[in-house]
Amino acid sequence: MEEWVGLKWHDYVTRQAMGEFPEYAVHLKDEARTLGVLFRAMGGDPALSLVTAEPRHFQIRRKFLQKLAGTHRKFELAWRDEESLRLPDRLALFPSRKVNRDLYLWLAALASRGEIQIHNWLEGNQAMVQDVLAQWPGLEPMYQRLVKHTLQWRPKPESLSGEEARREQAIRQALIHPGSVTDLPEALTDPWPVVLWLYPVLGRGKLNGQVIGDDNTSSKPGGLAKKRKRRRAERVDAFDKDQGLMLFRLENLFSWSEFIPVDRAGDDSEEDDADAVADDMDMISVSQDRREASSAIKFDLDLPSEENDDLHLGPGIHLPEWDWRRQGYREKFCCLQPLLSKESVATPLPERLKRPAQSLRRQFSALKPLRQWERRQLDGEELDLDACLERAVQHKRGIGEMDQKLFRQCKQNQRDLACLVLADISLSTDTYINNHQRVIDIARDGLTLLSEALTASRDPFALFAFSSRRRDHVRFHHIKSFDEPYNDTSRGRIEALEPGYYTRMGAAIRQSIKLLQTRPEHQKILLLLTDGKPNDLDLYEGRYGVEDTRMAVQEAHRAGLTPFCVTIDEEANEYLPYVFGSSNYVVIKDPTQLPAQLPKLYLNLTR
Structure with a gap:
């Protein structure tokens, strides 16, 4: 009471x-x-x-x-x-x-x-x-x-x-x-x-x-109106967990001051009221005491050993990166490593995707090249009877110069476009949607269904995925090149995709631009699938990553490509209009609808 x-x-x-x-x-x-x-x-x-x-x-x-x-x-x-x-x-x-x-x-x-x-x-x-x-x-x-x-x-x-x-x-x-x-x-x-x-x-x-507002901690720009508050902090010497002082008077207001040893580098437990507690504290004390580290071993996102890693396709590709503070490129700043999965095995189309894949193939087959007769040609495979009849009538009437285009020729009505699909498989894709399906699983289904649709339309396409761990290791996973057929081998590589590391988006986009520039098609589409903002360990976060990605997108436009972003990030409306433009991205509100929506987005993009 x-x-x-x-x-x-x-x-x-x-x-x-x-x-x-x-x-x-x-x-x-x-x-x-x-x-x-x-x-x-x-x-x-x-x-x-x-x-x-x-x-x-x-x-x-x-x-x-x-x-x-x-x-x-x-x-x-x-x-x-x-x-x-x-x-x-x-x-x-x-x-x-x-x-x-x-x-x-x-x-x-x-x-x-x-x-x-x-x-x-x-x-x-x-x-x-x-x-x-x-x-x-x-x-x-x-x-x-x-x-x-x-x-x-x-x-x-x-x-x-x-x-x-x-x-x-x-x-x-x-x-x-x-x-x-x-x-x-x-x-x-x-x-x-x-x-x-x-x-x-x-x-x-x-x-x-x-x-006014003394604060020594760093800040990261977050999503639209999302709380990511900075705290006042001080560094202290290592302290004992039993240290502390509780001062209170039952008949009056009380105050308290106590050290709580939290392993910042290793503790990942969830506290529902942690933010509220931090807001109430005027000063957060941080020490470098690691005596409790033996109770729980934590590993950073380290790279796998060479024998356990995917197959490296070459020594790596050095790419520039845009530094918005210097307003200039850092030449050969990133090393992109093409990879081919060692764990993939030829896999048939999963049973759960057979019905939607059949519907998509039927829909996209209407886009495949058709043989059509072109009339009134100077030469061709056979005579154009309508043109010959019209010439005979003109000759009978004595009308001036006679039409010489009396043949017809059968030609392919070819869709002159190529598409490169680039999928973000950073660590965030390991999160669950509705507690039963991971983002990476949804992305794999989306890539599979889109590939089935593009195979039916006979549009040339390529599939790649990427993640990164600092600038010297941007992982670029090879799934299907333009010259490869889409078959069980490609499906197996899609199914072998697993969450990787971070999201150095600019380097992956620049490599995709190089691949698309080798194509002879008139329309070239770069379709990016992602679930968050560009980020990495070595300062590639906040505005730095956004500006580098924006510059890479502008490079794609200058190369004559059409970059388009599909994301499930709820905060994407804050930064994607600046990076891709107001009409070159779409946000999928319900991530589980990505596999069904992706082919429809491609149709609207290429009509």
């Missing part, structure tokens, strides 16, 4: 102290698509990901109720860097859902102007506000409405004293009349957060002598 009363009391005090309006809350996940379109339409960098902002620590002057509830120590504020735009996960500051949503729109518009640096936080934000309002004057009423509500949310200058009051008055002046304030008075505490402005990247300096 006492615990129940305590929890209810805690919830009540926290709600009163927060000063928010939960009934009017707006969530980033619901507005992410609109914000992404607005940000890019207003000139924002299209390569930036839209993700949730991490809480920043502030040392502001708090009221008694806020101290009692432990609130107003951390705030989620908007900021951007070279890889992502970060916005609060939830906005409920104002007693209007429309105004809270307007705040999201305003922050996206402001962020389209650029990144804020620590040395010009005050002047930079005012300048960007002026720039936005000058270029988009229609936003002026929305901005004034947001300023009015923001001033009501902020502390009143008369409730503060000394330099804090003068600083608050200066911030209010800068909000009402952007560009009118050049300096803020210094004070012992941090300024109350300005929710209408952008903040510098976490961990880059101080505002008015106070550390």
Whole structure:
């Protein structure tokens, strides 16, 4: 009973102290698509990901109720860097859902102007506000409405004293009349957060002598509005698992501080409330203590020994890679290794796929080359009786010059196209869908059914798969080349595909471009099947991997190819329009439908 009363009391005090309006809350996940379109339409960098902002620590002057509830120590504020735009996960500051949503729109518009640096936080934000309002004057009423509500949310200058009051008055002046304030008075505490402005990247300096958002951990851009928060961390010496101190008073609030030894490199257990616990901790201590490693042996994704690996087809192919920071290629930076499976055996069409394969063969057989007679030719296999009859009539009537095209010839009506299918078989394909079928199993069925369909249409096609482990080992699995027939051997190689390592997508695309360029067909299609973003161990993640893949896709366009991406990644709408273009990709919402949808997508792509 006492615990129940305590929890209810805690919830009540926290709600009163927060000063928010939960009934009017707006969530980033619901507005992410609109914000992404607005940000890019207003000139924002299209390569930036839209993700949730991490809480920043502030040392502001708090009221008694806020101290009692432990609130107003951390705030989620908007900021951007070279890889992502970060916005609060939830906005409920104002007693209007429309105004809270307007705040999201305003922050996206402001962020389209650029990144804020620590040395010009005050002047930079005012300048960007002026720039936005000058270029988009229609936003002026929305901005004034947001300023009015923001001033009501902020502390009143008369409730503060000394330099804090003068600083608050200066911030209010800068909000009402952007560009009118050049300096803020210094004070012992941090300024109350300005929710209408952008903040510098976490961990880059101080505002008015106070550390704002000190953070030493790294960040990866994630999916659309997906929480991937950075934590404040410190390195400590090795500690004993029995260390720790619990301080509490049953009749009052309690606090605790305890070391929890977690093997970061080896522990992969799932904790449902791990994120919540991490959010509540002000500092996460990290040590290099490995004394417990003997209790569970963990291996990194190491390469198999040569005798157990697939057959290497040659010494490897060196390929360039695009470095977007340098804005140039790194020549011969990647080594792509063609492989042929040693474990594959000739396999007939699986029983489960026979019925859909038969339906697809019947549908695609209508696309195969047909022999058609071409009439009115200067020479050919036989006379064109209609043309001869028409000439005889013209001769009888004495009509001028006679038509000499009196023959007909039988020719093949050939579809002039070739397709290379490139499948991503990275480690993520080992995950299960609906707890009964792996992604790699679905991909194998999709490749098999598409191959059956293309065989019926007689379109030349090739099949390859790829994964990677750093830049010096990009694995390029040979399944079927253009010159090979599709038979039980090819089916066996598809069935032998297993999840590999990581996803260095750019190198695999560049090798596929080389193979397609050798084909004589007029239309050449590069069909990529994947389940996630490009990534690898050696910095090939985030924007670096996305930019390299985008450059490889542009190389394919310049080579006269048609690159098209089919993915089951739920977050693909965030980055694929930037990489492939808005009309050159498709997201399969239900991964189990990939085998059935793949041939249909090919039909729509080649008609």
